[in-house]
Amino acid sequence: MSLTEAQIQRYSRQILLREVGGRGQSRLLSRPVRVDGRNAATDAATPYLVAGGAHVLGPAPDDGFLTGASLADFNPDAGVPGAPFACLVAAGAVPSLAVAVVVGGDGVVASGGGCADCLKAAADSLAVAVAPEDALVLGGLAALALQRLCLEVEPVAGLRRWRLGAGGIVEAPVGGCAAHRPPA
Amino acid sequence: MPDASLDITRELCPMTWVRVKLALEALGDGQVLEVRLTGDEPLRNVPRNAADDGHELLSCETGGDGVTRLLVRARHGSGPA
Numbered sequence: 134m135s136l137t138e139a140q141i142q143r144y145s146r147q148i149l150l151r152e153v154g155g156r157g158q159s160r161l162l163s164r165p166v167r168v169d170g171r172n173a174a175t176d177a178a179t180p181y182l183v184a185g186g187a188h189v190l191g192p193a194p195d196d197g198f199l200t201g202a203s204l205a206d207f208n209p210d211a212g213v214p215g216a217p218f219a220c221l222v223a224a225g226a227v228p229s230l231a232v233a234v235v236v237g238g239d240g241v242v243a244s245g246g247g248c249a250d251c252l253k254a255a256a257d258s259l260a261v262a263v264a265p266e267d268a269l270v271l272g273g274l275a276a277l278a279l280q281r282l283c284l285e286v287e288p289v290a291g292l293r294r295w296r297l298g299a300g301g302i303v304e305a306p307v308g309g310c311a312a313h314r315p316p317a
Numbered sequence: 318m319p320d321a322s323l324d325i326t327r328e329l330c331p332m333t334w335v336r337v338k339l340a341l342e343a344l345g346d347g348q349v350l351e352v353r354l355t356g357d358e359p360l361r362n363v364p365r366n367a368a369d370d371g372h373e374l375l376s377c378e379t380g381g382d383g384v385t386r387l388l389v390r391a392r393h394g395s396g397p398a
Contacts, residue, residue, distance in 0.1 A: 145332060149335060155343075
């Protein structure tokens with residue numbers, strides 16, 4: 134989809150970014166995002182995704198910015214009919230799409246596609262409960278990871294996992310499902 | 318002879334570079350964009366940003382009317398931008 138003049142003005146500061154540009158912004162606008170489940174981190178991630186231009190479907194967080202709104206009312210000009218969803222998933226909910234980011238209390242798992250069982254196994258490794266003080270950083274990371282998948286600046290296939298620890302966020306190994314687990 | 322022309326003499330930062338970036342994205346690899354600009358900010362930033370994004374600066378000439386004519390060859394590497 135080509136950008137309208139209003140979209141160019143609205144997203145100008147994202148278009149400036151080397152990894153976004155006009156084509157990348159078009160990708161962000163044309164890839165709808167579905168939110169499955171809800172926790173404090175998905176609540177923190179949702180405004181980032183909305184502000185980035187995505188047409189987001191899911192529960193609107195009570196954050197003062199989106200409170201009382203229907204997410205479908207934001208970016209109504211975004212989304213291409215029939216375009217495949219990307220998915221933001223709260224840990225504990227079962228990821229149902231291959232392009233998904235799952236966020237839990239101790240980290241984030243991002244999948245650009247591939248084995249659904251590997252994604253489920255990685256998602257199951259995340260703690261379900263999210264501490265309030267960690268929600269913003271985990272939600273920001275989840276939103277960024279999902280946007281990078283939509284921009285295709287992350288590998289299209291495969292999993293990545295980040296863990297939140299005392300020293301901040303670090304990338305962590307991903308185990309995979311029984312069929313794809315690397316030999317010990 | 319440029320393949321496309323863009324006048325950003327009425328634009329303000331950051332739209333100066335946004336317009337040029339979008340115009341360069343719309344061109345094929347190797348095609349040439351002519352940019353007409355005025356003022357210090359775009360004269361400083363547009364050539365630098367174009368080079369940083371991997372495009373090739375061919376010429377930069379300022380006329381007696383104060384309008385600078387920039388010729389940039391679009392170079393597209395990998396990635397969405």
